[in-house]
Amino acid sequence: xxxxxxxxxxxxxxxxxxxxxxxxxxxxxxxxxxxxxxxxxxxxxxxxxxxxxxxxxxxxxxxxxxxxxxxxxxxxxxxxxxxxxxxxxxxxxxxxxxxxxxxxxxxxxxxxxxxxxxxxxxxxxxxxxxxxxxxxxxxxxxxxxxxxxxxxxxxxxxxxxxxxxxxxxxxxxxxxxxxxxxxxxxxxxxxxxxxxxxxxxxxxxxxxxxxxxxxxxxxxxxxxxxxxxxxxxxxxxxxxxxxxxxxxxxxxxxxxxxxxxxxxxxxxxxxxxxxxxxxxxxxxxxxxxxxxxxxxxxxxxxxxxxxxxxxxxxxxxxxxxxxxxxxxxxxxxxxxxxxxxxxxxxxxxxxxxxxxxxxxxxxxxxxxxxxxxxxxxxxxxxxxxxxxxxxxxxxxxxxxxxxxxxxxxxxxxxxxxxxxxxxxxxxxxxxxxxxxxxxxxxxxxx
Amino acid sequence: xxxxxxxxxxxxxxxxxxxxxxxxxxxxxxxxxxxxxxxxxxxxxxxxxxxxxxxxxxxxxxxxxxxxxxxxxxxxxxxxxxxxxxxxxxxxxxxxxxxxxxxxxxxxxxxxxxxxxxxxxxxxxxxxxxxxxxxxxxxxxxxxxxxxxxxxxxxxxxxxxxxxxxxxxxxxxxxxx
Ligand SMILES: [Zn+2]
Ligand SMILES: [Zn+2]
Numbered sequence: 001x002x003x004x005x006x007x008x009x010x011x012x013x014x015x016x017x018x019x020x021x022x023x024x025x026x027x028x029x030x031x032x033x034x035x036x037x038x039x040x041x042x043x044x045x046x047x048x049x050x051x052x053x054x055x056x057x058x059x060x061x062x063x064x065x066x067x068x069x070x071x072x073x074x075x076x077x078x079x080x081x082x083x084x085x086x087x088x089x090x091x092x093x094x095x096x097x098x099x100x101x102x103x104x105x106x107x108x109x110x111x112x113x114x115x116x117x118x119x120x121x122x123x124x125x126x127x128x129x130x131x132x133x134x135x136x137x138x139x140x141x142x143x144x145x146x147x148x149x150x151x152x153x154x155x156x157x158x159x160x161x162x163x164x165x166x167x168x169x170x171x172x173x174x175x176x177x178x179x180x181x182x183x184x185x186x187x188x189x190x191x192x193x194x195x196x197x198x199x200x201x202x203x204x205x206x207x208x209x210x211x212x213x214x215x216x217x218x219x220x221x222x223x224x225x226x227x228x229x230x231x232x233x234x235x236x237x238x239x240x241x242x243x244x245x246x247x248x249x250x251x252x253x254x255x256x257x258x259x260x261x262x263x264x265x266x267x268x269x270x271x272x273x274x275x276x277x278x279x280x281x282x283x284x285x286x287x288x289x290x291x292x293x294x295x296x297x298x299x300x301x302x303x304x305x306x307x308x309x310x311x312x313x314x315x316x317x318x319x320x321x322x323x324x325x326x327x328x329x330x331x332x333x334x335x336x337x338x339x340x341x342x343x344x345x346x347x348x349x350x351x352x353x354x355x356x357x358x359x360x361x362x363x364x365x366x367x368x369x370x371x372x373x374x375x376x377x378x379x380x381x382x383x384x385x386x387x388x389x390x391x392x393x394x395x396x397x398x399x400x401x402x403x404x405x406x407x408x409x410x411x412x413x414x415x416x417x418x419x420x421x422x423x424x425x426x427x428x429x430x431x432x433x434x435x436x437x438x439x440x441x442x443x444x445x446x
Numbered sequence: 447x448x449x450x451x452x453x454x455x456x457x458x459x460x461x462x463x464x465x466x467x468x469x470x471x472x473x474x475x476x477x478x479x480x481x482x483x484x485x486x487x488x489x490x491x492x493x494x495x496x497x498x499x500x501x502x503x504x505x506x507x508x509x510x511x512x513x514x515x516x517x518x519x520x521x522x523x524x525x526x527x528x529x530x531x532x533x534x535x536x537x538x539x540x541x542x543x544x545x546x547x548x549x550x551x552x553x554x555x556x557x558x559x560x561x562x563x564x565x566x567x568x569x570x571x572x573x574x575x576x577x578x579x580x581x582x583x584x585x586x587x588x589x590x591x592x593x594x595x596x597x598x599x600x601x602x603x604x605x606x607x608x609x610x611x612x613x614x615x616x617x618x619x620x621x622x623x
Binding site for chain 1: 495527528531533538585586596598599
């Protein structure tokens, strides 16, 4: 259901107010009127309007002054000014001061309707963006968690539910689904948010390195331990420790971890005093820990210690409706990183993306977008920039010819079809390049 | 919805009046009565715009001709405006008693096209039903065929039908009388 747009009409002439009032009421808007700027500002204090439609020439405070005051209170308010005197000056001044647009009286009925419809569209757009964020509204610092699908909303709900407790959480989900982002969101919304969240990627470290990483070590504890070093558990004091790929840790580490979780104290490697730390533990895994417990490769007691709350992050293929917002997000992210203007993506390309199964999940999508931005023509992302997407869902293996054709085309586009430059970049001579262009029937856009 | 009083301020052909009666009757299942009205329209003429003030005409028609039970529509053939708009085809009190409609801008000739009487009649009927719809509380509708669709140009009028869409129709039925 589209929300009803509200309009405040400000004009000192009664007949104008009445006419506009009737006109907009018949169009289904909620309308109120004010006789002058002062009255309008009072109205705006007590109730919100989506659109203010104000005359410029009014006794007392004029429309321009009122516009400036409204804008200083609410930057995003939409003010349309009306003027019977179509001087460019006042209109331009109004636009400079932040008016959405202006109309000259009397209006062509169509102009007026269009204007309000455009303004409404903008409001609905903003609302849509709001709804996208609505489930994160009470969640802070989670702008990287993207998506408004049912599946993601469930995740947001769970984040909200667990954020305030100190209970351990296991985040499950395939690689590339964004488990660490979920952990960050939990931390950022917990009372621990003013203290650090410390991440440890357990799978990347050998057992002894992981041990010293987690617990720290004393100077001389082993070769290369030249300084005392705080471990991650110590650094996470009052905060959160995030243990990624928890399923990879050795049986010995499982025992040590269990002990730490039970006592909240530990010793540094090579040390001899107990250090205590108040941390919350969040783990992530793409493995089925439960069946690992059954198979005997993961300690049952540790499993139950860690697994107070489980949050399952859905794979991207189960929330393909989020692909457009994710794509938008990644385009903005990489364009900004590359210092380029943000470019759009073709509908066709977007549809293709939504047809994919994304075994690599969001990470895979992100890579695709980054790649498309690098190889594309810089104007828009098209299916061409996503060469690994085949029409048939089947094989994504490209033939050598296809690869060559795509690569040559990318280089040609990159060098604006300057054959010499492209040939040089491709390390072939011009004749060879011409032959390839003919062979693949490549055409310059001009 | 028992009575709709149609008051003509100007000359309309019998053929047109018959068609208007029949189709308005169908649209609202109401009894239609006819009357000729006399107003010095010169009082509502704005020389600077060379048009007639629709707001004021609507007001005076409502005061002097409005029926106590039912709705009243004044039929005109003059160029109407309201202060904010360059022109209007008609004007109504939303959920009120009265409305007006003018066929001044509805003929093809005004736009340099060949005359088409039937087309003009159809346009007028749609505008009449539209304005009356407002008096029954209907607001503009986005349904493409619905007579309550707002129309700025005659082409818009031609594109819509003269019936209410199911939604407007059910709203119409549910208005207490
Ligand atoms: Zn209307
Ligand atoms: Zn309708």
